[in-house]
Each structure stands twice: as C-alpha cells, then as structure tokens.
Amino acid sequence: MATLREIARNVAGGLLKQRKPEVLQNYAAQVARALHRQASGLLNLNAVHQYQGDGTNHCGPTTLAMIINLLLGERGYDFKLVNFNDLQAAMQAGSLSFGLTGYRLNADLFQEVHIGDRITGATLPWGLLQAFKDFNEGLKKSGGPDLGSVSFAEKGTKQKLINNIKKGYKTAIMLVWPNNAGAHWIAVVDYDPDTDEFSVLDPAHPKDEISKMAWSYLGEHWNRPIGITNLPDLPFLDEERLEDMLTLEGVMITFKPK
Numbered sequence: 001m002a003t004l005r006e007i008a009r010n011v012a013g014g015l016l017k018q019r020k021p022e023v024l025q026n027y028a029a030q031v032a033r034a035l036h037r038q039a040s041g042l043l044n045l046n047a048v049h050q051y052q053g054d055g056t057n058h059c060g061p062t063t064l065a066m067i068i069n070l071l072l073g074e075r076g077y078d079f080k081l082v083n084f085n086d087l088q089a090a091m092q093a094g095s096l097s098f099g100l101t102g103y104r105l106n107a108d109l110f111q112e113v114h115i116g117d118r119i120t121g122a123t124l125p126w127g128l129l130q131a132f133k134d135f136n137e138g139l140k141k142s143g144g145p146d147l148g149s150v151s152f153a154e155k156g157t158k159q160k161l162i163n164n165i166k167k168g169y170k171t172a173i174m175l176v177w178p179n180n181a182g183a184h185w186i187a188v189v190d191y192d193p194d195t196d197e198f199s200v201l202d203p204a205h206p207k208d209e210i211s212k213m214a215w216s217y218l219g220e221h222w223n224r225p226i227g228i229t230n231l232p233d234l235p236f237l238d239e240e241r242l243e244d245m246l247t248l249e250g251v252m253i254t255f256k257p258k
Contacts (some may be wrong), residue, residue: 019102023094024131025138031081032144035072043073045189045201045210050084052203056182060104060123061088062203063185064131067170067255070189071147074257084203091131092121103127123185125226126152128172128253148258156222156250158215161198162191170255175221183226186213225249 048069052058062084073079095102105122123131129152136147153160156173164171171188189210190199198218202211225247 019096019130019134020094021134021137024090024134025141027086027090028135028138028144029142032139032142034081035077035144037076038073038078041076043070043079045070046208048073048079049201049205049208049210050203051206051208052084057104057121057123058084058088059185059203060127061091061131063172063187063201064128066201066203067172067187068132068135068147070170070187071255071257072145075145077145087131087135091123091127094131094134103131122182125174125248125251126253128185132253132255146258147255149256151254151256153252153254154248154250156252158219160252161188164254165189165191168257170257172253172255173218173222174226174251175218176224176226176249177221178224223250226251 048066050062050066052062065082065084065087068082068087069079072081091103095104103123104127105124129150132147132150136150140146161171161173165188172185173188175184175186177183184204186203187201188198189201191197192199192212195212196215197212198215199210200213200218202213205211226249
C-alpha cells in the first residue's frame with residue numbers, strides 16, 4: 001500500500017504536467033540569442049552574485065539565476081546574462097493554479113483563499129529543479145549550450161555537499177528558519193576544512209561577493225524540517241495528513257555540468 005508521502009509525490013508529479021514550460025523556454029531563447037564569449041575568459045565568482053532586494057520570496061529565482069550564470073561562465077560565456085527579476089517573472093508566469101503545478105506558489109490563488117502574502121510566490125522545494133530543466137531545454141532548442149543535468153534529494157549531509165564541490169557540481173540548498181519564519185534558498189560553491197566554513201552565494205547578502213557560512217550555522221538550519229507547520233494556518237486542509245505528506249528536510253538540488 002502506498003504511503004502518504006508516495007501519494008503526495010505522485011499527485012505533485014501529475015500536477016507538474018500542468019505548468020507552462022514554454023514560458024521559461026522562451027526566456028531561455030532570449031538568453032541564447034544574447035550569448036557571447038567573455039573577453040577575458042575568466043569567471044569572477046563575486047560578480048556572479050545577485051542581491052534579491054528588499055521583501056521576501058525572491059531567493060529561489062535569484063539562486064537559480066546565479067547558478068545558471070555560473071554554468072554559462074564556466075563555458076566561457078558572459079556570466080551576467082540571466083537576471084533574477086526576468087527569471088522570476090518567467091517562473092511565476094509558468095506556474096498555474098495551486099503551487100504544486102509549477103515552480104512557485106501561485107500568488108493569485110493564495111490571495112483568493114486569504115492566505116497571507118508571506119508565502120505567495122515562494123519557490124517550491126522542487127521548483128528549482130523543474131525550472132532549470134525547462135530553461136535548459138529552451139536554451140538547447142535555441143542553439144545554446146547544454147548546461148547539464150539536475151537532481152533533487154532530501155536528507156542532505158555535509159559530506160554530500162563536500163563531494164559535490166569536489167566533483168565540480170553546483171548545489172542549491174533550502175535553509176529553514178525556526179518558529180515558522182519560512183525558508184531561504186542559497187547556492188553552495190566551496191568549502192574550507194581549516195575553518196569548517198562553506199562559501200555560498202546568498203541572495204539575501206546585499207554585496208556582490210561570496211559569503212562565508214559556518215557549518216554549525218548552515219547545518220542547523222538546513223536540517224530543520226519544512227512542512228505545513230512552517231506555513232500560516234490552512235483551515236480548509238487536514239493539517240495532520242498534510243504534515244505527513246509534505247514535510248521535507250535537508251533539501252538539496254544538484255546541478256551537474258555537461
């Protein structure tokens with residue numbers, strides 16, 4: 001007999017087919033037409049950083065924009081082509097109805113059912129994976145490079161992050177704040193064993209530079225479960241059942257360059 005979690009995954013998988021991948025693919029086509037080689041051929045990690053700006057719910061598209069630019073830059077292309085505002089608009093336009101149908105929680109629907117603005121437009125745990133797949137497909141269709149493959153995993157560990165770094169993979173992880181304060185996407189790019197610190201591209205950091213994050217801090221927030229208890233009251237849903245179905249922890253999206 002299927003578990004509640006397996007049922008939830010099957011439902012999510014079916015609903016994802018209702019998204020509009022052509023929206024992201026059209027944006028990727030614009031990027032493909034603008035591709036050009038960097039004059040220096042050098043990738044500046046600090047310059048790849050993008051600040052999500054004031055407000056909330058921009059960290060997912062900003063993290064994905066930085067990772068796509070990293071992958072382009074490593075191939076010698078301009079690494080400032082993908083702007084998070086443009087990517088965010090495409091991700092939102094490609095999401096239909098309830099959040100499971102796309103990359104981001106649909107703002108219009110959540111406003112209709114009177115759920116607070118705090119979660120409207122937030123990127124789903126698997127949203128970066130599907131958005132990258134659709135963007136990369138659009139890039140290839142338009143004559144651009146194949147940026148590689150992507151995979152979703154739970155129960156991420158420190159060693160898995162280090163292994164990804166050693167292999168040259170890019171990793172997006174979801175930090176979860178305590179006291180139902182929401183979640184936050186960041187990209188992990190390096191590790192220093194001497195200081196036990198990870199180098200991260202943090203959308204919430206206002207300066208264009210790599211941030212340092214101690215494992216003691218990163219690990220604490222990364223391995224905190226996120227589920228229905230991290231969201232505002234949903235009185236029209238069975239919270240206990242949804243908690244069993246949707247609680248995740250240690251979310252990591254791995255991008256493997258081609």
